[in-house]
Amino acid sequence: MELRQLQYFVKVARKQHVTQAAEELHVAQSAVSRQIHQLEEELGVQLFVQKGRNLQLTSVGKLFLCRVEGILTDLDRAVDEVHEFLDPERGEIRIGFPHSLGINLLPTVVASFRKHYPNVKFRLRQGTYNSLIRDVMKGEIDLAFISPFPEKHNHVVGEVLLEEELYAIVPEGHALSGNESIKLDQLSGESFVMFSEEYSLRAIVLEACSKAGFTPQIGFEGEETDTIRGLVAAGMGVSLLPEMALKEINELQPVKVRVTEPVVTRSIGLIRRNGEKLPPVAEVFRKFLIDFFEKKAAWA
Known part of the structure; x- marks a missing residue:
């Protein structure tokens, strides 16, 4: 079963007409008919019946349409989330932090960053020293504030932000x-x-x-x-x-x-996975943090 078959099926179901569906899809009518036929053969059921010039869904076709529309909606949402995640202006930053940095430092830098990038979202995770390193290594977060900074580690790298x-x-x-x-x-x-x-x-x-x-x-x-x-x-x-x-x-x-x-x-540092590129939005935030603490050496 192919994604194209499902998309063609939904379009025909909504239009109740192969020709109109083909016009909106910008493909030949024969291509739409072929995909619908192949889908019915794979499922072993009849999805449409002819009624005059139109096509109507069978009972099983209505059931299948309900499920397929949900699948395609979730897929569209997933694609949108991926694009949003990668957009430096609108993406999502997944960052971890220890409790001691969540009182003052984290709210301060996030608020400052959002003045420049108001549409960026943050997904925050609090943890201990070892759990933060583990979460970065597993890819569950992109960045983590950490203290003390791990000077030598095989799986994470980063920068010391301040003492x-x-x-x-x-x-x-x-x-x-x-x-x-x-x-x-x-x-x-x-x-x-x-x-x-x-x-x-x-x-x-x-x-x-x-x-x-x-x-x-x-x-x-x-x-x-x-x-x-x-x-x-x-x-x-x-x-x-x-x-x-x-x-x-x-x-x-x-x-x-x-x-x-x-x-x-x-030492307070920022770590990320060794050998991997950060998502663009997370890389923008990383550079922002380095610049932020360089300009505010006496921040603490």
């Missing part, structure tokens, strides 16, 4: 809350509120504490920056969070203190 400083956060009234800066080892005896093991920020904090000469005591674990921040503000411990995760002001707000020894930072 962001991590601050110590402590409850109000804490002995260190009035300090402008601290050394990280001053928190060595504290209970830490830490990200769960699958989150890359946990590894960054653990490595920084190791450089400072201690292993943090973990009292609470969470999966979102809002949770970490809220628990610290409520007096459940201390932690380290990226600066952009501390921009939003809530009723429960910890005190942030700069860490000077060692200075703790994380």
Whole structure:
């Protein structure tokens, strides 16, 4: 069964006339008749009966028409979606991000991009470090913000967009809350509120504490920056969070203190599949992001 046969069948069914259908299709009448005949032979049924000068659908022909119209509509929609997906002015960008970048960075860059390309759509997926790399590798998303940036990876490549400083956060009234800066080892005896093991920020904090000469005591674990921040503000411990995760002001707000020894930072990058071209709209967005962060080096 060929697509042309289905298209010819629908046209004849709507016109109830082979000649008129052929005229609209810009093909010979014999070609339309031949395709309809071949379709009926393949199906083993009669789709039309002659009634005067017109053709009428048989009962099975009406049933078949209902299904075929649905199939052709879905096919047309799929073709339109493909063209839209590839259109830099109107396409869809599939992008992943970790929770810590979804609070401020992602809305900011998407809003800025849409000022130039208002018809572009975004399909967003939140994930952890490993899940974002996996989703890019599997082709489920085109791009992903990620932290830390994977310097060497066989299946994904990309660019570092910025380096962001991590601050110590402590409850109000804490002995260190009035300090402008601290050394990280001053928190060595504290209970830490830490990200769960699958989150890359946990590894960054653990490595920084190791450089400072201690292993943090973990009292609470969470999966979102809002949770970490809220628990610290409520007096459940201390932690380290990226600066952009501390921009939003809530009723429960910890005190942030700069860490000077060692200075703790994380790299934030953009990754894509290695060896594959991005869809045009995603490539436009990638170049926009590189330019955006080059112009706003002090964005965070």
